[in-house]
Amino acid sequence: xxxxxxxxxxxxxxxxxxxxxxxxxxxxxxxxxxxxxxxxxxxxxxxxxxxxxxxxxxxxxxxxxxxxxxxxxxxxxxxxxxxxxxxxxxxxxxxxxxxxxxxxxxxxxxxxxxxxxxxxxxxxxxxxxxxxxxxxxxxxxxxxxxxxxxxxxxxxxxxxxxxxxxxxxxxxxxxxxxxxxxxxxxxxxxxxxxxxxxxxxxxxxxxxxxxxxxxxxxxxxxxxxxxxxxxxxxxxxxxxxxxxxxxxxxxxxxxxxxxxxxxxxxxxxxxxxxxxxxxxxxxxxxxxxxxxxxxx
Amino acid sequence: xxxxxxxxxxxxxxxxxxxxxxxxxxxxxxxxxxxxxxxxxxxxxxxxxxxxxxxxxxxxxxxxxxxxxxxxxxxxxxxxxxxxxxxxxxxxxxxxxxxxxxxxxxxxxxxxxxxxxxxxxxxxxxxxxxxxxxxxxxxxxxxxxxxxxxxxxxxxxxxxxxxxxxxxxxxxxxxxxxxxxxxxxxxxxxxxxxxxxxxxxxxxxxxxxxxxxxxxxxxxxxxxxxxxxxxxxxxxxxxxxxxxxxxxxxxxxxxxxxxxxxxxxxxxxxxxxxxxxxxxxxxxxxxxxxxxxxxx
Numbered sequence: 093x094x095x096x097x098x099x100x101x102x103x104x105x106x107x108x109x110x111x112x113x114x115x116x117x118x119x120x121x122x123x124x125x126x127x128x129x130x131x132x133x134x135x136x137x138x139x140x141x142x143x144x145x146x147x148x149x150x151x152x153x154x155x156x157x158x159x160x161x162x163x164x165x166x167x168x169x170x171x172x173x174x175x176x177x178x179x180x181x182x183x184x185x186x187x188x189x190x191x192x193x194x195x196x197x198x199x200x201x202x203x204x205x206x207x208x209x210x211x212x213x214x215x216x217x218x219x220x221x222x223x224x225x226x227x228x229x230x231x232x233x234x235x236x237x238x239x240x241x242x243x244x245x246x247x248x249x250x251x252x253x254x255x256x257x258x259x260x261x262x263x264x265x266x267x268x269x270x271x272x273x274x275x276x277x278x279x280x281x282x283x284x285x286x287x288x289x290x291x292x293x294x295x296x297x298x299x300x301x302x303x304x305x306x307x308x309x310x311x312x313x314x315x316x317x318x319x320x321x322x323x324x325x326x327x328x329x330x331x332x333x334x335x336x337x338x339x340x341x342x343x344x345x346x347x348x349x350x351x352x353x354x355x356x357x358x359x360x361x362x363x364x365x366x367x368x369x370x371x372x373x374x375x376x377x378x379x380x381x382x383x384x385x386x387x388x
Numbered sequence: 389x390x391x392x393x394x395x396x397x398x399x400x401x402x403x404x405x406x407x408x409x410x411x412x413x414x415x416x417x418x419x420x421x422x423x424x425x426x427x428x429x430x431x432x433x434x435x436x437x438x439x440x441x442x443x444x445x446x447x448x449x450x451x452x453x454x455x456x457x458x459x460x461x462x463x464x465x466x467x468x469x470x471x472x473x474x475x476x477x478x479x480x481x482x483x484x485x486x487x488x489x490x491x492x493x494x495x496x497x498x499x500x501x502x503x504x505x506x507x508x509x510x511x512x513x514x515x516x517x518x519x520x521x522x523x524x525x526x527x528x529x530x531x532x533x534x535x536x537x538x539x540x541x542x543x544x545x546x547x548x549x550x551x552x553x554x555x556x557x558x559x560x561x562x563x564x565x566x567x568x569x570x571x572x573x574x575x576x577x578x579x580x581x582x583x584x585x586x587x588x589x590x591x592x593x594x595x596x597x598x599x600x601x602x603x604x605x606x607x608x609x610x611x612x613x614x615x616x617x618x619x620x621x622x623x624x625x626x627x628x629x630x631x632x633x634x635x636x637x638x639x640x641x642x643x644x645x646x647x648x649x650x651x652x653x654x655x656x657x658x659x660x661x662x663x664x665x666x667x668x669x670x671x672x673x674x675x676x677x678x679x680x681x682x683x684x
Contacts, residue, residue: 121565122545124552129540176504180477181496200477201551204500208472208507209540215511216535222528232518235531239512244425244505249418255497256420269417 154290241281250274276308410460450586537577546570572604
């Protein structure tokens with residue numbers, strides 16, 4: 093596990109370097125929006141999505157160079173959603189990770205535009221992959237997946253339902269929908285795009301898709317569990333916030349016992365599916381296990 | 389000219405039909421955002437961008453089927469920018485074309501998300517073109533252009549400067565920047581994408597790009613002129629709004645005489661460049677002339 097942590101740190105460093113290469117130069121009359129975009133992109137975070145993409149590409153023996161534009165694209169999409177979620181008309185959060193949120197720092201109008209800018213730059217980075225690839229249909233398929241899992245049938249669709257159900261009773265079906273789309277869809281897209289660009293076949297992509305779905309759901313339920321069982325010292329953010337905000341979670345709907353066994357079952361299913369592949373990436377397996385059983 | 393108007397009406401009808409085929413079904417838990425997107429897309433407008441794209445594709449003898457996903461994508465991007473421009477934190481417009489603006493009708497949060505949703509669906513539609521094409525690199529190049537001309541080096545970049553300079557003195561350089569990017573970039577992308585998808589060569593695409601730039605600029609200056617010289621009856625919207633809002637325009641900066649001769653020069657340059665091509669599309673020539681010399 094000590095080795096895993098060292099490798100993790102090293103790989104996150106590689107991801108950071110790749111992301112930095114795709115950030116816009118802060119110049120021209122429109123400099124402010126570039127500053128706002130870079131401010132948000134550099135605000136930290138686990139870089140989980142590009143990391144999962146890179147490791148899935150590695151699992152299938154793909155060319156890591158080919159996946160770089162999509163790693164940047166994925167983190168830009170994720171960051172754009174954080175910027176827009178924080179807006180006054182959405183969650184009205186002035187802070188994120190201890191720093192001013194983008195709109196609080198650059199103004200609400202620039203918050204909207206910086207989010208828009210990141211969505212579009214994501215597709216710009218992705219489309220840049222055509223310049224270097226010998227597999228244009230793979231790149232096309234990756235862009236299609238990125239758009240599908242970002243849009244109204246993916247992340248944005250999940251966010252719509254989350255926004256609409258604020259302060260309203262949430263059914264198990266709705267909660268499942270929100271979990272699958274709002275957080276799950278991008279995690280899924282990350283892994284599947286890594287597989288597609290590496291040339292994985294349809295059956296392999298299907299397996300990766302199911303693994304990612306299980307991981308995403310388990311990740312989210314673990315979040316709910318930690319909000320009840322952890323402490324602010326361990327978690328690095330206030331606990332008990334779901335109860336305080338009367339938020340429906342997997343734990344409030346199904347109880348702590350079922351939540352824990354669900355995480356167990358989903359995590360086991362994910363690892364078993366990984367083992368069913370004729371390939372190994374030990375680091376990816378450890379990463380997935382870490383995500384699900386994490387204490388913070 | 390009577391013939392032109394008939395053909396125009398017919399072709400706009402074709403464009404509308406194509407756009408409709410790309411609108412999302414209003415179903416599922418996230419139904420509200422689909423309604424908001426369709427409400428905005430169906431609010432009317434001249435459909436100028438998809439029309440220019442289609443006619444440029446026709447000019448180069450391209451397969452009109454290939455350009456359809458991009459016609460829809462372009463109108464979605466344009467519509468998303470109207471939705472976000474109308475937001476309270478931007479222009480705070482409650483009405484557009486005599487109807488409630490999207491945020492005023494569906495709420496501010498849904499306004500942000502509907503704009504986001506349309507940007508992403510635009511790239512989703514564009515990426516769908518890979519499923520049917522024999523020219524994946526052309527499609528890839530078209531997506532690249534779409535993203536470049538939409539993002540911070542295109543439309544969004546222009547909007548950033550426009551927003552930042554509200555109620556501030558605007559230099560000729562800044563005005564030129566805003567005109568070129570905020571309105572010009574998408575018009576340019578529309579025509580160039582039509583050419584690229586039709587298989588036009590680099591030289592031809594360069595000519596189309598210059599034509600589109602001249603048309604975009606002339607179109608914008610004509611807008612400034614009409615705001616001074618037209619009447620509400622003819623224009624269908626209040627005139628004199630630039631003066632009332634102390635807005636810097638090409639007319640306030642350079643005077644009416646120069647504005648008029650600039651439109652003349654730009655329009656002549658555009659038509660001459662069109663004639664330098666070894667191809668003709670009479671309707672496209674008439675359309676461009678109409679756009680520039682229009683009285684409303």
